Amino acid sequence: MKHLRSLSYVAEVARSGSIRRAAERLNITPSALTRQIQDIEYELGTPIFERLAHGMRLNAAGELLVRHIRDQAADLDRVRSQIADLSGVRRGHVALACSQAFVTQMVPEEVEAYRARFPQVGFTVQVRDHVQAVAALAAFEADLALVLQPPPSAELHPLYSGQQTLCALMRVGHPLAMDTGPVRLRDCLVHALALPDRSLAIRHHIDHALARRGVELHSTVESGSLEFLRNLVLREDVVSLQIPIGIPDDPRLHSRPIDTRDLAPMTMIVAQLRGRLLSVAAAKFADQLVARLNRQALSELG
Amino acid sequence: MKHLRSLSYVAEVARSGSIRRAAERLNITPSALTRQIQDIEYELGTPIFERLAHGMRLNAAGELLVRHIRDQAADLDRVRSQIADLSGVRRGHVALACSQAFVTQMVPEEVEAYRARFPQVGFTVQVRDHVQAVAALAAFEADLALVLQPPPSAELHPLYSGQQTLCALMRVGHPLAMDTGPVRLRDCLVHALALPDRSLAIRHHIDHALARRGVELHSTVESGSLEFLRNLVLREDVVSLQIPIGIPDDPRLHSRPIDTRDLAPMTMIVAQLRGRLLSVAAAKFADQLVARLNRQALSELG
DNA sequence: AGCTCTGTTGCCCGAAACGCAACGGCCACC
């Protein structure tokens, strides 16, 4: 909206750390930008930036102002979304930060289902680890986060919380694929392992559990890409560890849950930033997501 | 602030109910205003006003937008106030809606004390009954309300709540002024009464209590002005009923609490609008007010 | 010293906001 053009300039200068870089991103000249900043500082009666040799940095007043600007912009989005909803067709945008494990099946399915109902709603899906996901929420870069093992944070407001039991993943034909029930971890460790690396929460969870009982882990292959690990599993008799919700339906793949005596289930949550009102589109998508997870948890019990 | 000029136009048209009246209040021409409204409606992709023969009225989308505009303006005030506070001197403004009983002594005292510490802070004090006070909060015309017998309202967020025992008020020399302890209501009813009229919560409280026990009330003088009643009490041997906090220190006046078996104490609260963040100035004034009331309640117990 | 990065300023232009005057519609009152 037009009226917060000048305020968004402030936010961009704060982001970029310099007038010239911000001006470039905003497609205006540094001179125009400098004047806008000066006008606002004059109106407030106080500077909001420190002028350093290598750029601009927010001072305390600026921090307060920028926070207000971001809040304000997010709230306006929400209002526009509500207004659009009044006219019947839902428009809007949903920004989701999620762990890698969910982009294989769950998120695409849910986005597709949602967009089938509301084609006018756009999506931004970013893959982030659990720490980055919280940061994305706090920076208003994401409306919702869908992550494993959420870090304890007061800014996080859970909309759903559930358990995911880690599964041993192997190809059909692998010795472990003979059975379908739970498998003990020690039975996995005798095979070659293809594990997520330490950039993923799954690995931290595994390492933590093994460290407590002094078991040594020597993985044959490590990767930050779950998709790569699955593709490797299809080609060799290696065993990977992944969460069931991230394992695609593939007749060539077989998975068995790890006995919970060996590995505690991981926590999985849908969350938003505490204190923030979601747009209609984001709120309804969260509803859909939570409904699916509840339905799924129910069917797994039954 | 400049950037919400066009938005404040919308709010003013909503308030005034017509472009021409709003234009006059804003010191611009109707043509300029009409264009601004059209621009905003174009940006939103939907009208926000119904055009009636006798003016403009908000539609549903407009209601949402205007609420956002008011929220946003109030939040900006709060941020400006916080920023001003950073520089040491506190600036800002406090808008208070209070019952008539408090303008005699308490509010002027507190405003004076506050302004002695922070001369740059301005005040707006409006006298409102308990219903109007809540309305003033909801319309963002007041930051704080100080009222008796608050109506139950989900929008009201109490910052302090206490009891005020009604007092019989008479001049020194009046037969009832011989004693200082509690007085029974029936002892008052034998004298000529000068009571608040039904525009004041005190009267509703009295009527309610008397109706329950079938006592008939015949007041000699009624008035909507507590100050007038006090001046009358000074000139005649009449008895008035007022709350102690509203009775000025005057050696010619004598007051005795009504026995609580006859009249339950009235509730008195300091409140803000639920969900709203107060400016620094208003928050600190509320703190001061609450501190005084707590101190006072404590000393009355001791 | 010189080079490069920063923010800032003077001057000019184009777009956006505004004021003035006039137009067309609706309602009430005569």
Next chain:
DNA sequence: GGTGGCCGTTGCGTTTCGGGCAACAGAGCT
């Protein structure tokens, strides 16, 4: 059933404001 008053709206001229261009001043680095 005119008719006056109030309403929102529009065409046009004027002013104001945002923006681009080029040049300048200061700080850090080589």
